[in-house]
Amino acid sequence: MEGWDPNTKSTLTQIPLLTVKAGPRDGGAWTQRLKEEYKAMIAYTQMNKSNDNDWFRISAANPEGTRWTGKCWYVHNLLKYEFDLQFDIPVTYPATAPEIELPQLDGKTQKMYRGGKICLTVHFKPLWAKNCPRFGIAHALCLGLAPWLAAEVPILVDSGMIKHKDDAASSTET
Amino acid sequence: MEVELKEMLDELESLKGSLPDPPNASIDKLQLHIKRLTDLAKSAPVRRSKLKDMSAEVVDSNPYSRLMALQRMGIVENYERIREYSVAIVGIGGVGSVAAEMLTRCGIGRLLLYDYDKVELANMNRLFFRPEQVGMTKTDAAVQTLQDINPDVVLESYTLNITTVQGFETFMSSLRNKTFRLEKEGSGVDLVLSCVDNYEARMVVNQACNELNQTWMESGVSEDAVSGHIQLLIPGETACFACAPPLVVASGVDERTLKREGVCAASLPTTMGVVAGLLVQNTLKFLLKFGHVSPYLGYNSLKDYFPTMEMRPNPQCSNGACLERQKEYLLAKPARDAAKAKMEAETLSAAEGPLHADNEWNISVVDNSEIDVKAAASSDTLPVGLTRELPSADEYPKLPATGPADMSVDDLEELKKQLEALNAD
């Protein structure tokens, strides 16, 4: 795991691995996969809470579990910045990872593709490909979104592209 | 408008004549303005009407004369067949839009265009889209331009994301639809061109084409904008996109020295135009049956190097539909051989008498194209200048089906509740 910070590495190894190789078009096998996804996400959320590093909320936005929405946040200079979070499970999942979107930041940073899809590091896709089908949504959040927020939010705040919600509220009132 | 301007000019002329000397300079000025307006009116856009047949007549009003000349010169046997063909283009970006324009100008029968994105000013470093189209969906903007260029082409625009479950279903059913040419065998399109800019979408095109047994071509430009490639994929016959990790042209720039901070991807209209040109050239050769259709052609712009190679399917491919197509392809081998032998016999008898005794071009009649069907492992040895973009999935021991964690709960609703409970505090 070259190119990852030790923190991400140690967290990742504690998230339960998945076994069922199934995507949203695979019927019953997808339901089995979905159960594993939940188990991994529950374990990851519990781990974050007990490490005092709670940083996202996510839940299925449809009964099939193919679309997910929620929130994620990052603390910079003691202020909490919160963003909407969404993604679809692609039809070729888990061979390909979900493309995580932060729609509120669309157009505000170069490190983003159109539609607010975050631009992952060169290390993400190779690691995902190597670990198919053992990585799931929880791993994508840990390896993809967490490092992205840590790298980009400070830049976005310092460059004035995003404002803390208290500042934003007072400035829009005037 | 031209008529109105002409009348105005005439009236001014008679006004000038009715006025006493000396001649009025402001009237001369007005006449000059009207003359310029008349020229502008003449150059206003004209839409040509649809043409029923492709004429080979060489006149300046025939949009197809130079294309039909290919037939007269013997390059293409029957150029007009292009009007029977349907091509689906997935991704109407820097490569896809240019490919669509080329095929439109060539008089392709029908184009199906897929993209979920909108035109932005940030796209203006590439070809095709115009600043006044900013904000339109790429598919609609493309239809607008292409329809003007060649009204004979049937254009279908699909604004959707093919990677989502719903988008994929629409994608599949649009490819299956045969209303354009009911008698066509297989799907409703002759070729799918993948012009997307990411691995995820390519894997989705691969999935659809494997399921539909649809021949397609892949294209790509590297994120550093200095290399690209095209690839022909025939399900069962050639490697599919999932048979081995994607093959890309090594730019020769050391990854570690490549400064990626602060940017996702670069792009150049030149590299994209070259790749679009290679892609459509291969498409024309494939559809109109001339020349050699390249199975893989790379482009390294820094060294002007064009590596080529061939890839056989992987019998251990992770894609189930690919394995089914491979099986079908092997089963059809006797029929294929028989058809080939018949064709060779026909060409021989048509030639009448002993020919090519000296075999001037060293043509080998031994067909070795199907000998090593299982030689997928040979794809590990790549030609110089090509490299794998991603690693293969690790072999891992199949764990017992008890699930990944030591949680005994195995009810989906119960698991949902557990996560919601965690989300609530």
Ligand SMILES: [Zn+2]
């Ligand atoms: Zn395959």
